[in-house]
Every structure is written in C-alpha cells, then in structure tokens.
Amino acid sequence: MSATATPTSIRNAVIRLAGHSQDGIQSIGAFLAQLAGSTAQDVMTYMTIPSTISGGPSIFQVHLGSGEVLHPGDESDTLVAFYQDSYDNHLSAVKDGGICFYDSDKVEEIREERGIIHIGVPFTTATIEAIGGNAKSRGKNIFVLGMLCAVYKLDRDKISDIIAAKFGKKSEDVLRNAMLAFDAGYLWPVHDINHMPMAPGENDLGQDRLSTDGNTMLGLGLIAGGCRFGAGYPITPWSTIMEQLRSELPKYGGMFIQTEDELAAVALAIGASFAGHLAITGSSGPGLSLKSEAMGYACMAELPLIVVNIQRGGPSTGMPTSVEQSDLMQAIYGSHGDAPRVVLAPRDVEDCFYTALEACRIAKEYSTLVVILSDQAIASRIEAFPEPDLEKNWIEPVLDLSERPEDFKPYPLDGLTRHSPPGAKSASGKYPVVTGLEHDEWGHPSGSPKMHEQMSAKRREKLIQLAGTYGAPEIYGEESGDLLIVGWGSTYGPIREAVDRLCSEGHKVSQLSIRHIHPLNPNLDEVFSRFTHILVPEINDPGIYGFGQLATMLRAKTCNPAIQSLNKIQGLTFRVKEIVTKAEEVLAGK
C-alpha cells in the first residue's frame, strides 16, 4: 500500500452486505455501526431477514456518514455479494460506477454493467487459509469486515477492540480465529481500486454515543419509565424486547413472564397493573389482534397499561419480517365499543427510548392504556445517538398502598381515576371492585343510560385533556410554505432527507413528524392551513378511498382537502427519491 496518493476522503458510504441468514452479515453491520458510534460518525442500518430459521437470503445495509445520517440509503456505493443469488438480486441496488466485491469461490457469472467495478475475492478459501483447518464458511464475515476496514480506512484499533469485546468472552480460540480472519481481510490486496478513507466524524458527543437498535432502546425506555412487570408471547419482530426485559427486570426488582398465549400475556399485565404496578405487554400484528378484547377492558376499567406493537407486514400472518405501518387504525380503534386510548409512535431508534418513557408517564398520570406503535424497520436497524441523561429521564416506580380516605371513589366524574390497589386499606371499610361492566363512580355495575353517557365522556375527556398539554407541533423547516410532508414512525429519516433535497432545489417544503398518533395535536388544523399542499407518505395501503391510515385520520380531524397520500405497499421502507418525485409532482400541480 502506498501512502503517496491520498485520495479525496468521502463523507458518506452505503455498504450493502448480501448473503444468507447464517453468514453472520448482521454482525459485520453491527460492528461497523458500533465503530461509527464510537468514532463520532453517524450510522443507520437496514436489514432484511427471512422468516425461515436458517438459509434464506438476507441483507444488511450500513450507511456511514461523517455528518448526520437520516436514512439507510437508496442506492449502495458498495455491494458485498456472498453468493451467486446475492449478486444476481442486489447488483441493481449498486449505483452507477459503484463497487461490487464478490466471493470468487461462489459467484461465477459476472455481468459488467453501468461502470460498476467488480472485484473478486475468494472470501471462502481465504478465510479457511487464514484460520486453518476445516472452518467451512465460519469467519468469512470477519474476513469481509477486515477488507472493508482497509478499503474505507476505518479505525483498525477501535474495531479490533470491538471484536475483542464481542468474541473475547467466548474463548481465546474464537477470538484468535476472528482476529486471523480480520487481519487476512485487512491485508488482502485490493490494489485495483482507490481506497476511500471515510472523513472523520463530526458529532461532538462521540464519547457518550450509543449505537444500537430500536427494540433495545424501547425496552430500556420502559425501564427508565418505571415499568417493572411485563408479560409476553414470542412473535417476530417483538420478541427481542421480551427477551431483554426477561433478563433485565429482575435487576430492578421486577419480572417479565412468558405466557401460554397472547391473551394470557395481556391478562397478566393487567393483573400486575391492578396490583398497583406499571405493567407492559407487547406483540406484533397477530398478537395485537388477540389482545384487543383485554385492551378494551383496560380502557373501560381505566387501568394504566402499556402495549407495544412492533408492526410488521400484511394482514393475518402476512410478511412477518417486512415493514409496514398498517396497524394504526387497529391501535386506535381495535377493541369493541368506544374504548379510547393513547397511541404513540417513535420515529427513530433514539426516539424509542423517549417515546417509551413518555408512554409510561401518560399511562400513570391518566390511568390509561397507551399503545406504542413501532415498526420492523426501527426495531431492527442500528443508529448512533447521544446517551440519554437519566437525571432528567427517569421515573422511579411507586407502589402506593396508602389508606384511601372515607370519600374515595375510583371513578370520579370530576377527576382522573386513581385506583386503590389490593393491600391499600379503605377508611370507609368498603373495598372497590375494578370492572369491565359500565359502572358508577364507586365501580358498582350500572346500566343507567345517563351513567354510560357520563362515563364515556370521562374516558374521552381525559384524552382531550392530555392533547391540550402537547404544545405547538414541531415543524422542520419554514413555518409556512408550498408543501408540508407529514409522516409518522420510521419514515421520519427519508422524509427529512427528501425535504432537505427539495429545499436545496429551491422549493418551500417543510416536515412534520407526528409522534402523538392519538389523540392528535389539536393545533394541527392551524399548522396545515399555512401550507398549500400536504403530503402524507405511509407504508400502508391507500384503501378504498385513496388515503393511508394516518392521512384518513388527519382528514377526519382537520377536514383539510389539501391532504394527499403517498403509499408504498411492498413491505419496504421509502426511498428518498420516491418521496422527492411525488413531492415534485404535487408541487407542479400534477
């Protein structure tokens, strides 16, 4: 390697690793993301995993940036193809003039096209030679990591530390083999391309930055919010939250229970909530449907409860490992009868923490069900962001077993519900029954038409009261203009990038990211009135009437005819250019 020619450093790199699910390509991506997090670079990853246990095609895309990274990248600068099918399926994702590294032991048919530079490297045999013995395909991911580290001139020492931290726990042999594979990849001569050093990171909080995925931050946010009891049933992509809480909660004196089914999971959580704790259950798609009846109970009985839903694709079993935003209506309305509840949606990995914390605060304060609607894209992708300050973001759980006064009523018509959990004495000598029957202020069953009207109003009004505390919606960009792009959940990054591109082209475009899905911010009407067009991109179906689920809600709320939908129904996140193209059409009045 010569140090004479210093190629211009690059600020962004999108690397797509395409292989099969057992190849460990997720670990390469995770190592790169962790490296970025610790070197003040920004990162966002994107992965697809097959719903089969082993052997299906899988990709992991990493977008590294010196500055802010908002989306996982529309096109890849570099493709690493482990097999012929990886090559065949993903070459089209490489930008013109990009680079394709392929395993020359496995990929035989090469299509030279669009100026893409092809570099064949025998990942498989080179790894076996490096490690020795019959290593089969193990370790070639680390070989590739070493190669990428050299190509992008990443911090070799730091990445060695990260590998040591990961494999050192297992055994010395495992670590030694990993380092042999890494060094072999790092030193592999890839002379025929210019190396592309990544410019140094610009994030000033480099030292205290975390890099992890959305489900991890959601779980930690629930802990910070005071959740100490939960129950769940395994389902992708929710399961990693229950696995994490099962291990973590005992440290805080809490517990998480795996149940026989989704119905039991939500019932256990309601039992713990009735007991005076803040409890959580969660699931994905089908599991949310199963929990619906009990969620309605929580609304009726006014028990605090958190239900996490990591949305996935399609109805029924659908596309279990794909992303979609099609549970919004179900989250808001998915129980029989009028059962008002709060629905919040995090917009990126970092926000998963703060959304979970806010959900905990709202659930307790308003004694209500709060649904957290995350999605598969946020759940599994890795981002880097500043560590939350626990001095400001911590709710210490309190089990209030104080004696309830003589005039205690669990369901006062003129105030918020505060239950008396078992173990709390009653000065009156009368003990309350928490119920799913319509009831009076003391919780006695009541079939009175007037009482049903009053209690329905009580359950509705507390949410209106909550919405009154939101403040003005946060707009990115100018406060008025030609187009406001409104999104929710994981579309936040691509929309923001699209807005930046459109503004740089001279358009007057702003962004609004809605985290409070239900109740909506009462000030939206006024905000919308300041823009000529409103575009709502969503990863769901436009339905019979031509509007996505959030767009439908926004039209119902604001009666604003300027609201249009942009829907994508492929189980994939938006590309920035798809949003830009649609926005340009809207702005051109097409």
Next chain:
Amino acid sequence: MSTTAEPKKLTKKELKADHPTWCPACGDFAVLASFFNVVQKLGFDHEKVVCVAGIGCSSRFPYFVNTHGIHFIHGRALPLATGLSLSRPDLHVFVFGGDGDGYSIGGNHLTHAARKNINLTYVVMDNFVYGLTKNQTSPTTPIGRKSKTDPRGAIDRPINPMSQLVSSGATFIARTHAAHVKHMNEMFERAILHNGFSVVETLSECTMFYPGAFNDAIPRKGGEFNLIDEETHDKQDLAAAMALTQDLTPGKFGVYFETERDTKNELESAWVKDAQAAHAGLSGQDILRQSFARLR
C-alpha cells in the same frame, strides 16, 4: 390498658357486600357463605384478600364480597390472577368462576397456571350448563341433556375436569358439593392453606336451568355422598388420583391429589433476589447506565 391493640378480626359482616344477583336457591349462595366462613376463620388482613373473576353467573362473585376485587373478561381470570399473585406475593388471591369460563373459553389457562404452580386458590362452581346466557350446553353437560343449543340432547362427550386437573400439574386438587357445607368449608380451608396452585371443583346447582343436576350426591334426595378415605388413598399418587377421576357419577368427594412443589412465585422471586444481590448498592439509574455502557 394495653398500648398494643389486638388486631381486629375480620367478621362475616365486614366481608359482605352487594346482595347477590343469583337466582333464589342457586348453589353459589352456599359457596359464598362458605368462603366468608373460611376467610373469617383464617383471620387474614382485610385489605390483602383479593377476589378475581371472569364472566358468568358465578363470576359475579367479587361484587358480593367486600374485599379488593376485579371482574375481568371471559375466560381470563386465571392469567390475570397470575400477574397479580406473581407481582404481589403479600396478597391472598382467590379466583372464582364457572365451567364455561374455566373449562371452555379459558381452558388453556387452567393447564398453564396449574403446571406453573401459581400461588392462588381457584374455586370452580360447576353447574353443567351456561346459566347467564340462559341454558346452552356447557363443556361439562352430560350427553343427552337437552339445552337451547342441543335441542335433541347434548351429543359431545363432556370433559372430565378432575382428570384434566390431575394431569395439569396442579398441586392441590379437591372436589366438593355446594349442598354439603361442612365438607365445602373443609376443602376451601385446606385449599387456601396450601402453598401453590389449589383448585376446588365445586358442584353447584343451577336451580333455574338444571335443577336436580347433582341430586345423585345428596342422600336426602336419594343419592350418595361418598368421601375419599384419606387413610387408604395416597394423595401424592398421581395414578391413584387419576383412577378416582374415572367415575364422577356421582363419584367421590375430597382431596384427590396434594403435593408440595416450588411455586413459580418462589422461583421467580429467587431470580429477582439473586439479580438484586448482584447489583447491591447500585441505584436503578446506575444499573441502566451499565446497560448504556455496553452499547457504546
């Protein structure tokens, strides 16, 4: 005068709440009275007694008891009580329900609460019929019995709740009859004192839709009330318990099976204790900061 006041004993009067909405002479009245008797006798702290129920006539039970209570959805009383019991080991948790709630719509939960040995007491008031919805076939309705959903007589083999309970892993299994109050008192008391999942199958007549269903176990109505001889029956012998379940017409009454096994409450608490000991001296924030550190 002593400075330490004697803790006030809970009285039946204090335990009574709303007058039951059950039909006159419903077997459930006797179950309620028996529950009052036993709770009073055992001298629990009033605020620590909790009644849990799902949906059905008998599941109205919590409204008729003046203790903390929760009236939940159909079939899910046991998992709710599981969350309650595991998260609050200081409480005395009672679950009440009928055959439809417990053996049909909630059937899956019975097996799992039993195998996990959740510390609570479950009283099933089995009347062989859906009463609240007015006379449909239930999972324990005998073949041939006519109902609104089986106008030609029930054709499906009824489940055998006792053999299901024996195979479920429950650690205390008894069977009693609401017309035999003394026996019912004894079964409830032993069930409550048992550490772990205790269940009492209680035949409780629906006088409205299935009058006389359990007369075959009432001597003054020509039946026989046969008790298990605890001198000869080995309560820890699963095979012996299973043998007893084979004939329930009217079958035997008493404790079919009883054993000691770690409760899930104890097993989970042990984990919590160990995890907390490993983090002694650290605040919750400190522990969470450790998690953050691993993500750097």
